[in-house]
Amino acid sequence: MKLSIIIDNLESASSVDLVTQQNNQQAQRKAAMAVLAHAEAGEIAARLRALALPAHQNLREGENGLVMLRGRVGGDGAPFNLGEATVSRAAVRLASGEVGFGYTLGRDSEKARLIALCDALVQSSDFGAAVEREIIAPLREQLMTRRQQAAAKTAATKVDFYTMVRGEG
Amino acid sequence: MYVAVKGGERAIENAHLLLANARRGDPSVPEVTLDQISEQLGLAVDRVMSEGSLYDRELAALAIKQARGDLIEAIFLVRAFRATLPRFGASEPVDTGAMRVQRRVSSTFKDIPGGQILGPTFDYTHRLLDPSLAKGVVPEAPVTAEASTAPTPRVTDILGRDGLIESSPQAEDGASVGDLTREPLNFPADRDLRLQNLARGDEGFLLAMGYSTQRGYGRNHPFAGEIRFGEVDVEFFAEDVGFAVPLGSIELTECQMVNQFKGSATEAPCFTRGYGLAFGQSERKTMSMALVDRALRARELGEEVRAPAQDEEFVMSHSDNVQATGFVEHLKLPHYVDFQSELGLLRKLRQEFAEANAPDAMKEAAE
Structure with a gap:
């Protein structure tokens, strides 16, 4: 949106800010979930102990179910159903009102609950920064290290082609 | 009864x-x-x-x-x-182009962007039994090398840029994705249902069907355009959350088979393709799946349907090993009553046969 338009429409400008803010928070929550889904429940729980947690309650007890995983024809075409995966989910509400959701592959409902708790904390102005610092950032670093190590092992199996010189020197 | x-x-x-x-x-x-x-x-x-x-x-x-x-x-x-768990919904389609590749080979192009990456493979092993494994062995640590950050685009995407290969069919607006765990199979079946059927189909059955196309029963001149194995992220649009939440990642194998070309008076000739995708490292399975997927496109591509691998009703009705084993193995459960009635019928037939073929003397004596 052009600046001139924003100045002419102050009301919509503030709603644009709100949307941006929401998008930012959504991106932040999603990024945190992506890290947490790859961590073990025990690792998340251990790091949560470093925080003085606010009062919270389980809005939805951990529940196991299935998600149908989809691929695409040819990798980039129309979707098709590949097969299901087990998924656990939970929801947690902080006393201050923030509602967090936890979804993860597998059947570990305690992990889903911990992710939900972290998601609620990420949204809280009091805890958002601490959760990022104490939980998400170190777990992200761990995940990245693991991936880099795997990538380094894979890289050693890359084929270097060379052409044999034929005939006499 | x-x-x-x-x-x-x-x-x-x-x-x-x-x-x-x-x-x-x-x-x-x-x-x-x-x-x-x-x-x-x-x-x-x-x-x-x-x-x-x-x-x-x-x-x-x-x-x-x-x-x-x-x-x-x-x-x-x-x-x-x-069958005991509720289904929360369906994931967003996974993006295999963004796979964290652990193995990726192409038999069509030597110099693919991102390179040929062998990964953990049985290929080029000598298939000699290793006695050291019998005793238990700690392998040497794997060698590492600097990982490239270069993307590894799908080979078919590269061919597609020049129009040398047909593009993947796109979903029509509002089209639902067929699910054979929810609705019974009807023929002819669309490609989404065929791929779902093949993805859960028996590896041995698909291997034999794929092999039969290579031996001439529905030949379609395949090249392994690309086989890749690695990790992809899964996202699920959760209504309660309001956005697509990351669920973690899964390992998948994908095979892009590049097959003989088609063309028409209005369309320039281009390669056709068959597709295979399966959980985990399942190379034989996805290669077979891609061969059979291509064979099952015979009708769509105007090819004569003559071979078993081209017959979707035959392939899709016999690919599921749980169904197949259920029907074959139920033969060992008690069929006493069925068998008694067959036995009764057989005895009657034999008696009629004996009477019809009895020597005349006996017939006369009987009379």
Whole structure:
């Protein structure tokens, strides 16, 4: 949106800010979930102990179910159903009102609950920064290290082609 | 006629107890753990997840242990378990182009962007039994090298840029994705249903069907355009959350088969393709799947349907090993009443036969 338009429409400008803010928070929550889904429940729980947690309650007890995983024809075409995966989910509400959701592959409902708790904390102005610092950032670093190590092992199996010189020197 | 037969309860109970003991084997040998199965028999776990149509390593390992290593029995157990859980919904389609590749080879282009990456493969091994494994061995640590950050685009995407290969069919607006776990199969079946059927189909059956196309029963001149194996992220649009939430990642194998060209008066000739995708590292499965997927496109591509692999009703009705084993193995369950009626009929026929062929003297005597 052009600046001139924003100045002419102050009301919509503030709603644009709100949307941006929401998008930012959504991106932040999603990024945190992506890290947490790859961590073990025990690792998340251990790091949560470093925080003085606010009062919270389980809005939805951990529940196991299935998600149908989809691929695409040819990798980039129309979707098709590949097969299901087990998924656990939970929801947690902080006393201050923030509602967090936890979804993860597998059947570990305690992990889903911990992710939900972290998601609620990420949204809280009091805890958002601490959760990022104490939980998400170190777990992200761990995940990245693991991936880099795997990538380094894979890289050693890359084929270097060379052409044999034929005939006499 | 059905007749309720009672009895045999104690024999069944004792047989199952005996099975539990046979499963455990010699108690002086340590019991195998699910972690051991998952880590050291990983490809069996991958197969059970693929054909059990349920991605859950731990459950697949449990099923393998319970089934005493009978993978079709394990697949059966996983399918039965799956029926006990509610379905939350369907994931966003995974992006195999963004795969964290652990293996990626092309037999069509030597110099693909991102390179040929062998990864953990049986290829180029000598297939000699290794006695050191019998004793137990700690392998040397794998060699590492600097990982490239260059993207690894799909080979078909590269060919597609020049129009040399047909593009993937796109979904029509508002089209729903067929699901054969929800609706019974009808023929002709669309490609989404065919791929779902093949993805959970028996590896041995698909291997034989794919092989038959190579031997001339529905030949389609395949090249392995690309095979890749690695990790992809999964996202699920959760209504309660309001956006697509990351669920974690899964391992997949994808095979892009590049096949003989087609063209027409209005369309320039281009390569056609077959597609394979399966859970875990399942190379033989995805290659076979891609061959059969291509063969099943015969009708769509205006080819004559003559071979079994081109016949979608034949392929799709016989690919599922749980259905197949159920029907074949039910033959061993009691059929006493059925058999009695057959026996009665046979005796009657034999009597008629004997009477018709009896020597005249006997007939006269009888008269």
